Amino acid sequence: MFPLPTDPARPEDSGTPAGASTPAPPGAAECQDWDPLAAQRTATDPPLDVLLSGTVFFDIVFTGMERLPQPGEEMWSKGMGSSPGGIANLATAAARLGLRTGLVAGFGDDAYADWMWHTMAQEEGIDLSASRRFDDFHSALTVSIAAEGDRAMATHGHELPEPLSTLIAAAPAARAAVVDLAGETSWWAQLAQRGSLIFADIGFDETGRWDPADLAPLAHCHAFTPNALEAMAYTRTDSPDKAVRALAEMVPLAVVTDGAHGSYAIDSTTGEEAYCPAVPVTAIDTTGAGDVFAAAMVLGTLASWPLEERLRFASLCSALAVQQFGGSLAAPGWGDITDWWRCMSEAAEGGDLRAAYTRSGYRFLDALVPDHPVQGRRRAQGTFALRSDAGVH
8 A cells, every 4th residue: 555655844744733832843934825726716706615514523533442342341542632523524624725615613612612613713724704602502522433444433412502504694605515415405505596516415324215305405516425335325226337327417516436446426517427546545544534535526626627637636635634543634735745746756756666657647736736835734633732642553
């Protein structure tokens, strides 16, 4: 499997954990943010590139455990990380790719909410102007244990005092929105009428019915990005290829992801069809990988990249994310992408045939990656103030 190396000496790869008050690393003043859509922006663009809405969780992830504990058993983990979770996974992924990102969410008045609001608004640059803090309300919390190649989770939370739809109407306009088919759908039509491209996803159907009627809100959507299991179940097909063709009859852009087996897509607006193999890596935490893929697809679509390049870019971003622990704070930034491209190119030039094969599909990155150091992004941390040891073991 290809490693996805980083160089701690590079300013764009170094950083302190969110909430820490340590001096900036040498060279940090020379780092810049990177806007991959800068050349296409106009004075008439809406203030946001993408608008999101959903529940934010405070995630605590335990890692380095060979198995899950048995009832009554206490086990020590070798690593731990914490980060904003839930819809924050997608918001952070989009912001780190340079999309002007807005989030409509409800926050409590506890210390977890203070930290998550600061992390997203101040550290990640996410617009929370349409979000709200509720008095006497606590944050939803998830504890996740990564073991045996999978993860088990325990979650606690409550319904918000008021629905998010009442806040969405006050949100800034956006070129696109990413929504959940299983969530509240009453506000989709309004966004679509305002000109936003709606990217929809859906989760596992616990009822087992997989009722095609659940896909009716796709009438307001530009894109649908389910995984292979979901896509085949809803379309009553037996392969991702057949599923994506069925979904292409429902939305202009149909994308089906199949994990390590790659992704399939049809863009009816351009007539393109594409398959992209997954970037071969060893995954250590898949939390948020689908959110990273979706954010990358939004960026590629807004930038009008060819469909195959959109798929390859999204696949790469997901591969970079699963090499880190911690959901939202595992999402890659342009420094990570640049490092991967640099290292892959150097390996190919050194005679590595496998690297040369992989590089051949990603030559479009030459025109995308910044030629200057970009602002570093932080990883999941163990507490509010200490660096994570989630990946040390």
